[in-house]
Amino acid sequence: MNIEEGKQTFIQAWGTLGSDWGVNRTMAQVHALLLVSAKPLSAKDIMDQLKISIGNANMNIRALIDWGLVYKKIIPGERKDYFIAEKDMWDIIKKIIAQRKKKELDPMKKVLTQISEIEGEGEEVETFKSVVQDIQSFSNKADNALEKLIRSDESWFLSTLIKLMK
Amino acid sequence: MNIEEGKQTFIQAWGTLGSDWGVNRTMAQVHALLLVSAKPLSAKDIMDQLKISIGNANMNIRALIDWGLVYKKIIPGERKDYFIAEKDMWDIIKKIIAQRKKKELDPMKKVLTQISEIEGEGEEVETFKSVVQDIQSFSNKADNALEKLIRSDESWFLSTLIKLMK
DNA sequence: TTATATTTTCAATATTTATTGAAAATATAA
DNA sequence: TTATATTTTCAATAAATATTGAAAATATAA
Known part of the structure; x- marks a missing residue:
């Protein structure tokens, strides 16, 4: 080739x-x-x-x-x-993640906050609340992780990845 | 609401x-x-x-x-x-990641392997090889991390996230 | 078995998304 | 300044993608 x-x-x-x-x-x-x-x-x-x-x-x-x-x-x-x-791959990745977080995760978090406050009782309401809470919990963790990642340099990320792989 | x-x-x-x-x-x-x-x-x-x-x-x-x-x-x-x-959020995430990895990362890795073997010399070739190598290196790390994630249970993931946040 | 309910397929159609390129706006050189 | 190159905009058009619903296939009940 x-x-x-x-x-x-x-x-x-x-x-x-x-x-x-x-x-x-x-x-x-x-x-x-x-x-x-x-x-x-x-x-x-x-x-x-x-x-x-x-x-x-x-x-x-x-x-x-x-x-x-x-x-x-x-x-x-x-x-x-x-x-x-921009040719620095780490920089590229951070910028892409930052854009997508802003466009996707941030609005979703907003919606989840809104809908987590629904009124009512019963099985349907419980299921709804539970699903929304689970997604919310995951979203918050993802948010923290991505926020940290966006602010970090590559060496931190690489050493974290290595630890993660153990 | x-x-x-x-x-x-x-x-x-x-x-x-x-x-x-x-x-x-x-x-x-x-x-x-x-x-x-x-x-x-x-x-x-x-x-x-x-x-x-x-x-x-x-x-x-x-x-x-x-x-x-x-x-x-x-x-x-x-x-x-x-x-x-499926209501288990961790299971949902793993399944989505598995699908996307198969459809997106795996084919990209294949292409990168192919094009990393190009012939020739000069500035253009060096730039090309360098970019491809960087992406390849990142793809391999992502692949390992995702592979591990797909096989893990939530408790591992959570404790890893906590360490990651330090 | 036959009658009926349900699911599946897929060509036609609708919708969404991306692209073109002429015209307008802007920047540069002389 | 004027002439020309370049960039930007955006309505018209094209291309890609999703949806419909009738017909065919399949499953179930009697």
């Missing part, structure tokens, strides 16, 4: 993974392309390599910048914007 | 969370409905409560059974099948 085939395969796979995770496939592909590119790429480069329109390229590049996964890189003498991906 | 409002809110929120996770929204809603129901429900009950068609109900119930999140419950004297949800 040569480098071009390798890149293509990676972009494809990263795009599929993105889809599975509820992330726009093209956004994941743009991310993949920038990840494996040694040099900064312009919107035009991305359009050409992924065969997508200018609007699509623009929107997904901006989404990646919002997520903190891609940075603008100004090249002196060049009129176009260029882009580079 | 009364029980019916509570259930509705929960079903809604669980469905949205499902969408974010690349899971069919209706599948997540059927799961939510069965989770908070004290009694087994028939396909008809589910159709009526979620206002979905028989085909839709059938397909999503079966998907949930495939995931191990829902069981068939035969009620003597009843001709219809009834369904109950």
Whole structure:
């Protein structure tokens, strides 16, 4: 396998993974392309390599910048914007987790707090309360763990993982 | 808030969370409905409560059974099948993780192995190899951790979480 | 066995989500 | 300033995904 085939395969796979995770496939592909590119790429480069329109390229590049996964890189003498991906895998993971926590876990916790205060008695109410409580308890633990993870550096995480594996 | 409002809110929120996770929204809603129901429900009950068609109900119930999140419950004297949800939150989490690992992490690991063997030299090749290696290293660690998690009981998980929080 | 209830399938349809590309806005060079 | 390159927006369109419900298959009761 040569480098071009390798890149293509990676972009494809990263795009599929993105889809599975509820992330726009093209956004994941743009991310993949920038990840494996040694040099900064312009919107035009991305359009050409992924065969997508200018609007699509623009929107997904901006989404990646919002997520903190891609940075603008100004090249002196060049009129176009260029882009580079954050390559530190630990940083990438933390940023993705932070985004998803904010979008998914935080709203769910809010809902759970609301519905944990329902009134009434009987089997249905007991079952409901019990399920909600269990999910709440898990959500809170996950929240703490993720919050800590987002604030940690990789060495802490790795040593924790090693202990965890014992 | 009364029980019916509570259930509705929960079903809604669980469905949205499902969408974010690349899971069919209706599948997540059927799961939510069965989770908070004290009694087994028939396909008809589910159709009526979620206002979905028989085909839709059938397909999503079966998907949930495939995931191990829902069981068939035969009620003597009843001709219809009834369904109950697994209510043990730890068991639910493990089953979801197992499914997603199989569908997402395992194929990604395979691709990474393939593309880590590319030929060539130069900056582009070095960048590519380095990114792929980082992802591979992370994937392997995640794989070990998830594999262990799937095989563990909740008490191990909780004590690990507590250590992790220190 | 036959009659009926229930479940399953899947082509047609609806809905949701992503993409395009022209036009508008903005930035840069001269 | 004007001319031109580049970026951004967003309505129209395309593509992907989910849903319906009639027909077929299967299961149960009598």
